[in-house]
Amino acid sequence: MSDRIFGAIGLIIALIFAWQATVIQESFLSDAVGPKAFPLIIAGVLGLCSVYFLLRPDANPTWPRAGRLAEIGLAVLVMLAYAQLLPELGFVIATAIAAAYLTWRLGTRPLQSLLVGVLTSLGIYFIFHLLLGLSLARGPLGF
Numbered sequence: 698m699s700d701r702i703f704g705a706i707g708l709i710i711a712l713i714f715a716w717q718a719t720v721i722q723e724s725f726l727s728d729a730v731g732p733k734a735f736p737l738i739i740a741g742v743l744g745l746c747s748v749y750f751l752l753r754p755d756a757n758p759t760w761p762r763a764g765r766l767a768e769i770g771l772a773v774l775v776m777l778a779y780a781q782l783l784p785e786l787g788f789v790i791a792t793a794i795a796a797a798y799l800t801w802r803l804g805t806r807p808l809q810s811l812l813v814g815v816l817t818s819l820g821i822y823f824i825f826h827l828l829l830g831l832s833l834a835r836g837p838l839g840f
Contacts, residue, residue, distance in 0.1 A: 704750030787836015
């Protein structure tokens with residue numbers, strides 16, 4: 698039952714996200730793919746995953762223990778802090794920190810997590826900013 702509730706909430710969020718993406722006003726000076734493409738892709742992936750949970754729920758779902766729920770809550774707080782710090786630190790630095798923390802909590806060693814965070818950040822920066830020409834938050838270092 699909890700999977701179906703999770704799927705229904707996810708589907709509602711995906712629909713709201715897609716609807717909000719369609720009302721984004723585009724200026725004549727927008728990026729090559731436009732501001733609507735990425736939010737619509739995210740909404741589509743979230744919608745498909747949510748439909749899966751609606752159609753194929755787990756018969757006996759197991760809920761994480763309190764300590765694991767606290768880690769999930771902390772990961773949510775890290776993502777909220779990421780959104781708040783993105784304009785101040787810039788995309789590369791904020792993404793490297795968030796990715797390093799999240800991979801560390803998923804089980805990699807701290808040095809590996811730092812390396813993965815930096816490489817993930819630089820890889821995404823390369824693809825979205827340098828290849829696709831999208832604007833990303835500039836940090837104190839100018840990128």
